[in-house]
Amino acid sequence: MEDSLHIDPALPSLAQLRADTPGCAEQIFFHNSGSGLPLRPVVDRVIEHLRLEERIGGYEAEAAVENELTQVYASIATLLNAHPAEIALTESATRSWEMAFFALPWHAGDIILTAPNEYASNYIAFLQVARRFGVRVVVVETDATGAVDLDALAETLAHEPRVRLIALTHIPTNNGRVQPAAEVGALARRHRVTYLLDACQSAGQMPLDVQTLGCDLLSTTGRKYLRAPRGTGFLYVRQGLLEQLEPMHVDMFAAELTSAESYRMRPDARRFEGFESSIACRLGLGTAVRYALAIGLTPIAARIQELAALLRRHLSTIPGVTVQDLGWREGAPQCGIVTFTHDRLAPAALTQQLAEQRIVIGASVRSSTLLDMEARRLDAVARASLHYYNTEEEIERFVAAIQLL
Numbered sequence: 001m002e003d004s005l006h007i008d009p010a011l012p013s014l015a016q017l018r019a020d021t022p023g024c025a026e027q028i029f030f031h032n033s034g035s036g037l038p039l040r041p042v043v044d045r046v047i048e049h050l051r052l053e054e055r056i057g058g059y060e061a062e063a064a065v066e067n068e069l070t071q072v073y074a075s076i077a078t079l080l081n082a083h084p085a086e087i088a089l090t091e092s093a094t095r096s097w098e099m100a101f102f103a104l105p106w107h108a109g110d111i112i113l114t115a116p117n118e119y120a121s122n123y124i125a126f127l128q129v130a131r132r133f134g135v136r137v138v139v140v141e142t143d144a145t146g147a148v149d150l151d152a153l154a155e156t157l158a159h160e161p162r163v164r165l166i167a168l169t170h171i172p173t174n175n176g177r178v179q180p181a182a183e184v185g186a187l188a189r190r191h192r193v194t195y196l197l198d199a200c201q202s203a204g205q206m207p208l209d210v211q212t213l214g215c216d217l218l219s220t221t222g223r224k225y226l227r228a229p230r231g232t233g234f235l236y237v238r239q240g241l242l243e244q245l246e247p248m249h250v251d252m253f254a255a256e257l258t259s260a261e262s263y264r265m266r267p268d269a270r271r272f273e274g275f276e277s278s279i280a281c282r283l284g285l286g287t288a289v290r291y292a293l294a295i296g297l298t299p300i301a302a303r304i305q306e307l308a309a310l311l312r313r314h315l316s317t318i319p320g321v322t323v324q325d326l327g328w329r330e331g332a333p334q335c336g337i338v339t340f341t342h343d344r345l346a347p348a349a350l351t352q353q354l355a356e357q358r359i360v361i362g363a364s365v366r367s368s369t370l371l372d373m374e375a376r377r378l379d380a381v382a383r384a385s386l387h388y389y390n391t392e393e394e395i396e397r398f399v400a401a402i403q404l405l
Helices: 014-019 040-056 058-064 066-080 093-101 120-133 150-159 181-190 279-295 297-315 347-355 366-375 392-403
Strands: 087-090 111-114 136-139 163-169 194-198 217-221 233-237 255-259 262-265 321-323 337-342 362-365 380-385
Touching: 040 058, 040 279, 058 066, 058 279, 066 087, 066 279, 087 093, 093 120, 093 194, 093 217, 093 233, 111 120, 111 150, 120 136, 120 163, 120 366, 150 163, 150 181, 163 181, 181 194, 279 297, 297 321, 297 337, 297 392, 337 347, 347 362, 347 380, 347 392, 362 366
Parallel strands: 111 136, 111 163, 163 194, 194 217
Antiparallel strands: 087 233, 217 233, 255 262, 321 337, 337 380, 362 380
């Protein structure tokens, strides 16, 4: 199994990865798309800093770790192939996304292009600016595999000069289909349209290169596949776009008061931050990012996809179980999220029964991706999301438990 992970011998073995994940010893944990099991080094770093605050005070403790905090930005920049000045630290993926989205200058007649599987929180924001500014929301159709239809997107861009934004969720919350984000980015660049990518589910489970993806803005969380503390996230803002954006909410950290009538925004992406934050959690985020970088996002992705493919194959052989991931049989790009339904048990009941056996999965309900779920006539799906620390033996035990339900 260690060979299948393709880890550099100088880096942690699979046994060490599991040792750094104490929750592995207590349960089968397939809920990484909700909130991944935190790494022991991450938890240790958070607690260590809280103890320092306990001893010397919050501001003093922050000053003592100034260099390490600076390194957090550098590590995230490395993760994304960006510049540290293009990174802002936030409290969540939602906060990152909203800060970017609402900073855009909206005008009546502007068009937002999105896909049917866009996350509900994002779509609600589209409707807000539609009501406030007279913006139009256009949903681009998907192809048979669940990917945004690139031909339809190109056609819309060619005939709609008022397109202001393309907003895409890299991996939907309700299935494992990886969207063609880089191809969308190429179209966005060609038509000089701002591109906002929600990488909430992809950060930490696959390589993310903003230069290749071609996105102007990227939002994500720390708590999922990066295995950082809850209450952490970050935002990438392309340097060339920065001066066009002013966040809805700014304080004296994001801007400098220069006179009774004027202020000056910060020149970097940290204009999207505020004065107060959890320093301990930010240090934990930095630890988690460095851990992922040390393993390598390419071997992480290979391992996760290998395990997820195995689970899909096993689930597809169980009578009464339907794998709901789009395009997986056709070889469309998939990730570690495996969604399925059971002909007798609703996802909530299924999740509860498995939890009683110390098997943890999640569920995605219709309202989270309303347009896509309605089109597919689904009320909810069970969601098993695997990580590199999971094993083939855990998959076998999971499948056996499903067969006995």
